[in-house]
Amino acid sequence: MDKKTVTIKDIARMLGISKSTVSRALSGRSDIHPETKQKIMALASELHYEPNALAINLKQQKTNTIGVIIPETMNRFFAHAVGGIQKVSDMAGVNVMICQSNESYISEKNNLHSLVSSRVDGLIVSISRETDRTDHFKPIIDRGIPMVFFDRICQDIDASQVYTDNYEIAFEGTEHLILQGYRRIAFVAGPQHLFNSRNRLQGYVDALKKHNLPVRESYIVHSHYRSDKVEEYTRYLMQLPQRPDAVFAINDYAAIEMMHIMKKSGLKIPDDIAFLGFNNESMCRFVEPPLSSIDHPAHDMGAAAAEILITQIRHQNLKPENRIIKSKLVIRESTGAKQVL
Amino acid sequence: MDKKTVTIKDIARMLGISKSTVSRALSGRSDIHPETKQKIMALASELHYEPNALAINLKQQKTNTIGVIIPETMNRFFAHAVGGIQKVSDMAGVNVMICQSNESYISEKNNLHSLVSSRVDGLIVSISRETDRTDHFKPIIDRGIPMVFFDRICQDIDASQVYTDNYEIAFEGTEHLILQGYRRIAFVAGPQHLFNSRNRLQGYVDALKKHNLPVRESYIVHSHYRSDKVEEYTRYLMQLPQRPDAVFAINDYAAIEMMHIMKKSGLKIPDDIAFLGFNNESMCRFVEPPLSSIDHPAHDMGAAAAEILITQIRHQNLKPENRIIKSKLVIRESTGAKQVL
DNA sequence: ACCGTTCCCGGGAACGGTCCCGTGAAAATA
DNA sequence: TATTTTCACGGGACCGTTCCCGGGAACGGT
Numbered sequence: 121m122d123k124k125t126v127t128i129k130d131i132a133r134m135l136g137i138s139k140s141t142v143s144r145a146l147s148g149r150s151d152i153h154p155e156t157k158q159k160i161m162a163l164a165s166e167l168h169y170e171p172n173a174l175a176i177n178l179k180q181q182k183t184n185t186i187g188v189i190i191p192e193t194m195n196r197f198f199a200h201a202v203g204g205i206q207k208v209s210d211m212a213g214v215n216v217m218i219c220q221s222n223e224s225y226i227s228e229k230n231n232l233h234s235l236v237s238s239r240v241d242g243l244i245v246s247i248s249r250e251t252d253r254t255d256h257f258k259p260i261i262d263r264g265i266p267m268v269f270f271d272r273i274c275q276d277i278d279a280s281q282v283y284t285d286n287y288e289i290a291f292e293g294t295e296h297l298i299l300q301g302y303r304r305i306a307f308v309a310g311p312q313h314l315f316n317s318r319n320r321l322q323g324y325v326d327a328l329k330k331h332n333l334p335v336r337e338s339y340i341v342h343s344h345y346r347s348d349k350v351e352e353y354t355r356y357l358m359q360l361p362q363r364p365d366a367v368f369a370i371n372d373y374a375a376i377e378m379m380h381i382m383k384k385s386g387l388k389i390p391d392d393i394a395f396l397g398f399n400n401e402s403m404c405r406f407v408e409p410p411l412s413s414i415d416h417p418a419h420d421m422g423a424a425a426a427e428i429l430i431t432q433i434r435h436q437n438l439k440p441e442n443r444i445i446k447s448k449l450v451i452r453e454s455t456g457a458k459q460v461l
Numbered sequence: 462m463d464k465k466t467v468t469i470k471d472i473a474r475m476l477g478i479s480k481s482t483v484s485r486a487l488s489g490r491s492d493i494h495p496e497t498k499q500k501i502m503a504l505a506s507e508l509h510y511e512p513n514a515l516a517i518n519l520k521q522q523k524t525n526t527i528g529v530i531i532p533e534t535m536n537r538f539f540a541h542a543v544g545g546i547q548k549v550s551d552m553a554g555v556n557v558m559i560c561q562s563n564e565s566y567i568s569e570k571n572n573l574h575s576l577v578s579s580r581v582d583g584l585i586v587s588i589s590r591e592t593d594r595t596d597h598f599k600p601i602i603d604r605g606i607p608m609v610f611f612d613r614i615c616q617d618i619d620a621s622q623v624y625t626d627n628y629e630i631a632f633e634g635t636e637h638l639i640l641q642g643y644r645r646i647a648f649v650a651g652p653q654h655l656f657n658s659r660n661r662l663q664g665y666v667d668a669l670k671k672h673n674l675p676v677r678e679s680y681i682v683h684s685h686y687r688s689d690k691v692e693e694y695t696r697y698l699m700q701l702p703q704r705p706d707a708v709f710a711i712n713d714y715a716a717i718e719m720m721h722i723m724k725k726s727g728l729k730i731p732d733d734i735a736f737l738g739f740n741n742e743s744m745c746r747f748v749e750p751p752l753s754s755i756d757h758p759a760h761d762m763g764a765a766a767a768e769i770l771i772t773q774i775r776h777q778n779l780k781p782e783n784r785i786i787k788s789k790l791v792i793r794e795s796t797g798a799k800q801v802l
Numbered sequence: 803a804c805c806g807t808t809c810c811c812g813g814g815a816a817c818g819g820t821c822c823c824g825t826g827a828a829a830a831t832a
Numbered sequence: 833t834a835t836t837t838t839c840a841c842g843g844g845a846c847c848g849t850t851c852c853c854g855g856g857a858a859c860g861g862t
Contacts, residue, residue: 138811151811176850194541469819497840
């Protein structure tokens with residue numbers, strides 16, 4: 121019934137010894153008589169002693185904790201990336217603090233300050249869709265705090281980056297649609313200040329060019345990653361004079377919802393129109409028809425980011441590393457060959 | 462290029478004043494000359510001073526942070542619950558540290574100690590599927606640290622609880638199937654040491670009894686929440702001499718995968734067999750046919766848990782509160798009326 | 803008997819803040 | 833002018849640890 125939390129000093133007092141000795145016993149250092157250690161350990165566990173991490177971290181000048189800032193925890197891609205981060209961190213015995221920016225620049229900045237204030241040993245960041253500058257990261261990197269960006273990276277900054285071969289895979293996906301016989305391929309793009317989105321769009325454009333297909337502005341939809349706009353731009357695409365016969369969407373959610381709307385309007389998939397998504401969410405397998413998608417290695421990216429960060433924390437002054445994780449095109453029925461009329 | 466992090470003492474030295482004064486300026490207290498304050502603030506922002514949260518929290522004996530332990534961040538239910546927690550916490554200006562137990566008792570215990578060591582002001586917990594005892598929570602509650610359990614709650618402990626009306630909604634769901642004409646209703650149950658799972662199963666059983674239907678053990682599958690067993694028990698149910706004509710599954714993932722397997726085997730849904738899930742995941746709308754489900758108010762539960770916890774932190778010694786959040790049956794085509802032969 | 807080691811342990815500064823208390827000067831009041 | 837009040841700031845203990853340093857006891861070797 122003692123509301124007071126027990127400290128090392130309490131244990132010392134109760135045992136009539138100094139706090140130095142207690143500290144030695146609890147932190148498993150040498151220079152301690154086995155019997156004394158035994159007594160200390162026994163009392164500590166009896167009193168449910170919990171070391172004060174704040175005091176330890178303050179004294180040690182490190183927290184054994186890494187900070188993670190992602191746009192959204194509810195987004196499956198980031199949830200899986202966090203899974204990868206956690207897995208690697210757990211094995212290395214480091215703690216993880218997760219913050220979400222809710223796709224807001226202000227929140228991202230607040231999270232950043234909060235984590236730095238908590239003296240995390242390093243940071244893993246995937247920037248928000250609003251973030252179009254990097255001045256908030258600069259002073260932190262200058263301070264020597266290791267930092268790794270992943271997926272939504274920041275090119276113009278001197279830090280490690282983990283990302284996928286967006287250009288190549290977008291090219292490959294588009295080419296797949298072309299080879300299946302589709303010619304009027306629409307593209308649902310992400311925010312163009314993001315490195316990823318730009319690269320994906322470029323991959324799409326270049327694949328069209330390679331096959332001498334026209335690049336029509338009207339076929340490129342700017343979704344800004346907003347799920348509440350899907351219906352709007354789906355209707356837009358459907359009522360174009362030359363309706364697209366394929367859609368390459370920035371993520372599976374958009375693709376699935378578009379597919380659903382078009383199906384209800386009587387279009388046959390993949391005969392009338394094909395769909396290709398991004399992320400390879402588990403539900404791709406279960407929708408009708410199963411959705412082809414780009415397998416975006418979220419878990420591996422998170423794991424890679426954590427690996428790089430932890431080695432950078434352990435070995436000072438390593439130079440930034442860029443690591444590219446390969447994506448994979450997963451073909452299902454939604455991009456089955458176009459019906460030849 | 463100064464690797465050293467700047468402290469309050471550095472600022473004091475550079476300005477030729479005492480650290481007390483600097484502290485007063487930065488923490489926005491009174492008793493400070495405006496001009497002095499101005500100078501301090503200017504230098505602080507120039508040097509990118511970041512207060513050391515460890516030192517502050519150590520001195521203040523509180524961290525303004527709550528700890529959250531959930532089984533899995535990748536699980537959409539918990540991801541949404543965390544969303545609710547974050548929302549309420551953000552508005553109240555408190556930080557959130559999230560840990561996942563990976564459905565393991567050991568990890569849960571480690572997370573708990575880690576958070577208590579970090580001196581969180583309170584805890585929100587949803588226990589792992591392995592956790593069948595509560596002795597690790599007791600000493601923490603005795604210490605006076607506020608704690609709120611949600612969804613996967615711990616009945617035999619003197620702490621606040623937030624959960625849904627599992628019994629009632631399972632009853633209602635089962636009754637819905639019966640009223641639609643289904644008679645041989647299988648149930649995919651969760652681990653029976655969990656309060657929720659027991660209540661849901663009981664609701665199912667009582668609904669059958671109310672309508673004078675037999676409760677057959679062979680129709681009750683124990684999934685232990687393991688997604689890798691779905692195919693196995695689906696096959697089991699399909700080859701029963703009296704194949705079920707409806708399945709009430711513990712979650713949507715299981716329901717959707719079962720539906721997929723049965724469809725491939727040529728069964729018609731909902732004519733041959735109906736499906737009812739749990740959680741109302743977004744993909745329920747997009748599968749074929751759309752899956753009826755129980756809308757489990759994840760976000761609201763998280764928000765409620767955070768609300769209760771924060772008021773308990775702010776006002777000492779409140780008595781534990783139990784809050785029940787209502788679930789809702791969402792009817793779609795997968796439980797359309799049974800074909801009358 | 804003396805000295806060097808080894809083994810345990812205690813004292814106390816330090817980590818970076820907060821906050822109580824004290825104090826000198828200026829301002830207000832008598 | 834003398835006294836009180838206000839204002840602005842400094843000194844220093846404290847939060848709970850770690851860790852360096854120093855020292856006494858026991859012990860072995862000469």
